[in-house]
Amino acid sequence: MSHSKLASIFNKDEKKVDWHDKALWFVRHKRDLSVHQVKGWESLRDLGHGIKAHMLSNLDSYLQEFEKNAQANGVEVHWAANGEEHNQIVHKILKENNAKKIVKSKSMLTEECHLNPYLEADGMEVIDTDLGERIVQLAKEPPSHIVLPAIHKNKHEVDELFQEHLGTEPCDGDPQYLTHEARKHLREKFITADAAITGVNFAIAETGGFVVCTNEGNADMGAHLAPVHIACMGVEKIIPKQEHLGVFLRLLARSATGQPITTYSSHFRKPKDGRKMHIVIVDNGRSEQLSRPDFRASLHCIRCGACMNTCPIYRRSGGHSYDATIPGPIGSILSPGKDLTKHSSLPFASTLCGSCSNVCPVKIDIHSQLYKWRQIITKETPQPFVKKASMKMMGTMFSKPSQFERVGKLARWSLRTLPKSVINAKPNTWGKERDLPKGPKQSFDEWYAEKRKQE
Amino acid sequence: MGSREKILGQIKANKPESLELPAIDLGLFDEGLDLLQEFTKKVEVVGGNVIQIASENEVQAKMTELFPDAKVKYSTLDETEAFNTLSIEAIQKPHDLEDLDILILKSDIAVAENGAVWLDDSKIPMRVLPFITKHLVFVLEEKSILGYMHEAYANIDDFGFGVFISGPSKTADIEQSLVIGAHGALSLTVFVKK
């Protein structure tokens, strides 16, 4: 289904859309307050961009350096060309360790690879331990945001879910009570887990270590209690040196939620004696994206979610309308690289206002890339007849000033005189959910000419 | 081995020409912070609490006063025999720590700009401790507070596991209402020795 069709499903509940819109804008606002306090913020963003660009241009050597150092630290390193291979590797490690109960902290990569259903098919229990992720897992839904996975759910829905699955008391959606109950429920899972799976925010070539950021402490509860820790990362998570963490950790949380840093920034380097640590390095289309000069900067992304919070389309259409693991503006430039036909509507889910590029901590030119994907998609995928025909008509119209003037006159007259039922009739999509302005008597050209004459 | 070679080969073929690695100029960020004041402010912003002390001896008394009902306590400060109710050596599995009420740890790196405190294996007798405890306490000297993350990393070298902790654990996953106490500590107190 196209983005606009899925968005119209989300838009059926108008009150919810309003709440969603405001809640995310509030997070964007917190981001602003926080970054305006940082002296040299723009230089920090430039550094973030520059370090990532340098990393991508030497990625093969940094990956090998990382592997060598990680192995020297006693960590086992695995390579997966695609999602399927990633799942097989994780499954094999779990089998070898006789692991049946697995706790997982947030990892968009394992979502991308659909790891959970793969492991569950073999009778393993996989528990997502981030509260938001646990909520959507219980609801059997995918996350709708990369930092706030359950932002599309209201507290009453969570209340009902918890009553059904965790046996909680009805509480009118009290977040304090519900969070506390989730803590108890997940404590038990942490204590009895056979293995922990985490994502990776940054992997440092120089040291072979990696960093995982959370606010809840769930990655650490999992990784330190279970005998086996598997960390899964995309190839682009590499950064050259430890000192670069100083740049990225300053950028990440401020951009994500406005916090000065996440509560926990955990640096894993060596497993504890008697414990096992594995890293799975995954490509799954990333090296292909690297080959596209116009789009390779999308691999700079540090998954802060800022472009989603600020996007006027995302806020009003919800993450599920993108039908992709990574929604929002960044998702709309990543997904077409994976499957152009399936995701062909995504680059059009934008006003091209550029707000995403403005907030992106690693300065990805998101809106220009959206525009570039549009060019490719219009050429390479079949366009709906109405769109093609109307574009052609517009093209001819704009090419001749006299014609443009005539059409303009007619349009202004129509907007002034025709009844609303005609103006907002179905073929006019601009008339959906909004009233069109009253047509002015003069065009700008006429107004300008008249003013000049008067002067 | 197959996939490793394939991935590296593809990356090598597809990567752009080498771009220069930018250098970090610390002068761009320095705003001459009052370190203790900024640190205190930021710890409070993230939901924690800073208490200034003249000597480490005050810490345990203060904690007993703040949490009179705490039963299971552990501290790595000197002369804590009377305070500690468990011995780490006797713990068979980290899971036995589930009832830990108060944990007191020393640190010698803290960051003013974000209220974070650095701990590594040399400061944590068992890695899960600072996450599993209900109330977390750090003790550090004022001179350990650095301005920015850049300076902190310049002072961190060899470790097996290390963590920056800024405030108690938290979540806002239910309708964006902030709740303190997700999976980790329910409260965080930092004692700073002047």
Ligand code: SF4
């Ligand atoms: S594209 Fe930029 S703003 Fe969007 S999630 Fe990635 S890093 Fe954040």
